C-alpha cells in the first residue's frame with residue numbers, strides 16, 4: 109500500500125535512513141529501537157507532519173491516515189468537544205453517540221465534561237486513541253500510544269485497537285518499547301538503530317531468532 113524510502117538529517121547528522129520499507133493493509137507493524145534511534149522521526153515522516161528527503165510511494169491513492177504523536181495533546185475544551193472536533197455538524201446524534209460510547213469504552217465517560225487540559229498523561233493518551241477511533245483509517249500510526257498508561261489501561265487500549273483492526277483492516281504502525289506489546293499486537297517488527305533498519309521480519313523470526321546482536325541485547329534488557 110505504501111513504500112517509504114527516506115533520509116532525514118538534522119544539521120550534518122543523519123537520524124533516519126530507510127529504504128523501501130513497505131506497509132500493507134491488514135498488518136500490524138511494531139517499530140522498535142533505543143531512544144534516539146529515529147522511531148518518532150520515521151512515524152512523523154510517514155504521517156506527513158515531518159519532511160524528509162526521498163519518497164513515499166502509494167499504490168493508488170494516499171490512504172486515509174490517523175496519527176497519534178508521541179506527545180499526544182488535548183485541546184483546551186471538554187473531552188466531548190475534543191472528540192467532536194473536525195466532525196461534520198450533520199448527523200450530530202449518531203456522532204455524539206459514538207463519541208460517548210468511545211469515551212465510556214476508554215473509562216473516560218464520567219469526566220466527559222472535564223477540560224481535557226486537566227487530564228493526566230495516561231488519560232490524555234486514552235482520549236487521543238478514542239478520538240482516532242471516531243473515524244475509519246487505512247493507515248494508523250501510533251507513536252508509543254500506551255507509554256503513559258497503567259497496565260489495566262494498556263490491556264483495554266490493546267483490546268480496542270484489536271477490535272478496530274478487525275473492523276477496518278488498516279495498516280497499523282505502532283512504535284513501542286515493549287517486546288511483549290509487539291508480541292501481542294504485531295505481525296512484523298522493524299528494529300531501528302541509529303536511523304537504519306537493523307532487523308526486520310515477522311515477530312516470531314525477529315524475537316525467536318534475532319540475527320542482530322543489537323536486537324539480542326535489546327531483547328535481553330527489555331524482556
Ligand SMILES: Nc1ncnc2c1ncn2[C@@H]1O[C@H](COP(=O)(O)OP(=O)(O)O)[C@@H](O)[C@H]1O
Pocket residue numbers: 118123141142143144145146147148149150
Ligand atoms: N528537531 C530536531 N532537531 C535536532 N535533532 C532532532 C530533532 N528531532 C529529533 N532529533 C534527533 O534525532 C534523533 C532521532 O529522534 P527520534 O526520532 O525522536 O528518536 P526516537 O523516537 O527513536 O527516540 C535523536 O537523536 C534526536 O535527538
Ligand SMILES: [Mg+2]
Pocket residue numbers: 147148149178
Ligand atoms: Mg520517539
